[in-house]
Amino acid sequence: MASMPAPGTAVLRVSNLHKRYAAAGGATVALNGVDLAIEAGSFVSIVGPSGCGKSTLLQIMAGLTTATSGDVLFGTTRVEDPPRDVVYVFQQYTRSLFPWKTVEGNVAFGLENKRTLSRDEIAARTREMIGLVKLTGFERHYPWQLSGGMQQRVAIARALACRPAVLLMDEPFSAVDALTRAGLQELLRSLWRELAFTVVFVTHDVDEGVYLSGRVVALTRAPGTVAIDIPIDLPSPRDQIATRALPAYLDYRARLLAQLFADEGLKSTEAA
Amino acid sequence: MSDVAPIDRQQAAAPSAQRPARAGWSWNTRLIGVAFIGLLLVLWEIAAANAIFPPMSFPRVSAILVTWWQLVVSGELPGEVVSSLWRMFAGYFIGVALGVGLGLLIGYVRFFYNLLEPITEMLRPIPSPAYLPIVILFLGIDDEMKIFMIAFATLFPVLLNTYSGVRSVDPIQLQTARTFGVSGRRLLTQVVLPAASPYIFTGMRVSLAVALIVMVISEMVAASSGIGYFILSAQRGFKIRDMFAGVLTLALLGYVLNRLFLAIENRVLAWHYGYTQQRS
Numbered sequence: 001m002a003s004m005p006a007p008g009t010a011v012l013r014v015s016n017l018h019k020r021y022a023a024a025g026g027a028t029v030a031l032n033g034v035d036l037a038i039e040a041g042s043f044v045s046i047v048g049p050s051g052c053g054k055s056t057l058l059q060i061m062a063g064l065t066t067a068t069s070g071d072v073l074f075g076t077t078r079v080e081d082p083p084r085d086v087v088y089v090f091q092q093y094t095r096s097l098f099p100w101k102t103v104e105g106n107v108a109f110g111l112e113n114k115r116t117l118s119r120d121e122i123a124a125r126t127r128e129m130i131g132l133v134k135l136t137g138f139e140r141h142y143p144w145q146l147s148g149g150m151q152q153r154v155a156i157a158r159a160l161a162c163r164p165a166v167l168l169m170d171e172p173f174s175a176v177d178a179l180t181r182a183g184l185q186e187l188l189r190s191l192w193r194e195l196a197f198t199v200v201f202v203t204h205d206v207d208e209g210v211y212l213s214g215r216v217v218a219l220t221r222a223p224g225t226v227a228i229d230i231p232i233d234l235p236s237p238r239d240q241i242a243t244r245a246l247p248a249y250l251d252y253r254a255r256l257l258a259q260l261f262a263d264e265g266l267k268s269t270e271a272a
Numbered sequence: 273m274s275d276v277a278p279i280d281r282q283q284a285a286a287p288s289a290q291r292p293a294r295a296g297w298s299w300n301t302r303l304i305g306v307a308f309i310g311l312l313l314v315l316w317e318i319a320a321a322n323a324i325f326p327p328m329s330f331p332r333v334s335a336i337l338v339t340w341w342q343l344v345v346s347g348e349l350p351g352e353v354v355s356s357l358w359r360m361f362a363g364y365f366i367g368v369a370l371g372v373g374l375g376l377l378i379g380y381v382r383f384f385y386n387l388l389e390p391i392t393e394m395l396r397p398i399p400s401p402a403y404l405p406i407v408i409l410f411l412g413i414d415d416e417m418k419i420f421m422i423a424f425a426t427l428f429p430v431l432l433n434t435y436s437g438v439r440s441v442d443p444i445q446l447q448t449a450r451t452f453g454v455s456g457r458r459l460l461t462q463v464v465l466p467a468a469s470p471y472i473f474t475g476m477r478v479s480l481a482v483a484l485i486v487m488v489i490s491e492m493v494a495a496s497s498g499i500g501y502f503i504l505s506a507q508r509g510f511k512i513r514d515m516f517a518g519v520l521t522l523a524l525l526g527y528v529l530n531r532l533f534l535a536i537e538n539r540v541l542a543w544h545y546g547y548t549q550q551r552s
Contacts, residue, residue, distance in 0.1 A: 062451060063450075064447055064450060064451065081450075082450050082451045082452075082453060084453055086451075087451055087452065088447070088451040090444055090447070090448065092444055094550075095442050095444040095445065096444050096445070096448045098445065098448075098462075098463065098466070099543050099544070099546070099547035100466040100467075100469075100543045100544075109452060109454070109462070110452035110453075110454075112458075112462075113452055113453055113454050113458060142543055142546060142547075144543075144546050144547045144549075144550040145546065145550075162452065
């Protein structure tokens with residue numbers, strides 16, 4: 001694992017981040033002073049209503065978008081371009097995977113850019129990653145010949161093949177059905193436990209955030225700031241049925257939902 | 273994506289999502305088409321036999337076919353076809369290479385767009401025969417002139433389509449490349465060129481027809497060999513059956529070239545047809 005800071009220290013540090021978009025009739029403020037430190041090796045979810053700027057925050061952390069003010073530090077360096085050890089996984093896997101490349105070619109895409117690796121090493125690591133996401137036998141298939149869940153597994157394998165220190169994931173499982181999503185959640189958890197990278201996971205699904213993470217950060221409605229930031233202390237390994245039935249799980253879920261609903265001004269309209 | 277106005281969207285037609293030619297698409301309708309050609313040839317034969325038009329300029333189909341076969345066997349027509357095809361492909365490939373190169377440059381670098389867009393729009397609408405006399409002044413009447421003419425005419429459809437292809441690369445694919453630190457030459461060869469290839473092929477298909485036309489025109493104006501020269505000199509020498517045989521050869525040539533092109537396109541762009549079908 002390249003340049004991995006010791007566990008407990010911040011691998012990504014966001015300070016006083018602002019993002020404004022110029023729009024017709026004035027500017028839209030997407031982020032309004034976000035502070036966040038992501039510990040090395042942690043699994044952090046960012047939840048919030050749609051349009052709260054959580055994807056924008058992730059894009060700025062990835063170096064794909066620039067902030068209006070404030071900064072992001074990866075280790076000790078300021079993020080301006082995508083850092084070598086930070087990889088971003090897109091929600092739209094059908095557009096992010098290259099349709100002219102096979103599964104193999106897609107997974108090797110990032111590796112082929114590393115000059116330190118030989119051809120054999122690239123092939124071996126590609127094979128290993130395809131095995132880890134359980135797609136052995138599909139090496140020569142094209143992404144568009146696979147189901148949505150399999151395609152997102154290709155995207156995860158491609159991202160992890162480079163052994164990044166940090167994986168930034170933007171609602172990666174929101175475009176697949178519930179059962180496939182549960183499978184992808186299990187896969188991501190087991191890869192995270194095995195390979196010990198850091199995950200920042202953006203989702204609009206509070207349940208998903210609590211189930212997967214060691215910490216959940218909720219943003220307010222735009223202009224986004226951090227509303228609450230709670231550590232999730234649930235036993236590991238997690239289980240789709242047992243974990244989701246724990247009182248502690250339900251309590252975290254209730255606290256986060258209450259925050260989001262209050263922010264949205266949602267009230268029960270059903271008569272008692 | 274659209275911070276640069278497209279040069280011209282008409283010629284740069286978006287690639288069709290459907291396969292241009294699907295095997296076994298339906299031999300039934302195709303058979304009707306072949307039968308229709310046969311019917312027209314029979315009508316021609318009857319009209320010529322009854323001398324509806326002056327027999328001098330309107331020979332029987334059967335006579336044309338016999339003449340054509342004799343010219344093929346004697347090696348005269350194949351010889352003309354070889355000199356024509358050499359010029360055509362030399363010009364075509366030079367034009368395609370320049371068109372792709374300039375299209376990438378204009379699509380990638382704003383400065384080159386500003387520099388080259390106006391002159392492209394000035395030169396593009398000029399019909400090739402109009403500048404043929406100028407080209408003869410500088411390059412004479414040999415192969416260089418014809419290759420230049422063909423390359424120049426081939427250039428524009430490829431250039432415009434390549435430009436459109438580069439401008440329409442999915443931004444998520446570009447961001448994906450960025451997150452993996454891929455830029456420069458690798459970004460070009462691994463992402464931009466493959467993503468733009470359906471557009472480039474559309475331009476190349478248009479250009480293939482253009483190349484055939486310009487080849488014939490330039491050979492008719494000034495040449496001592498080639499199929500265009502053959503047709504015109506046959507007409508001037510009152511060898512009308514030879515003239516028709518030359519036109520028939522061109523029809524066959526155009527058909528074969530187009531089929532060949534589609535076969536290559538179907539192979540190279542197989543991913544594109546699979547991908548667009550999945551998404552629709």
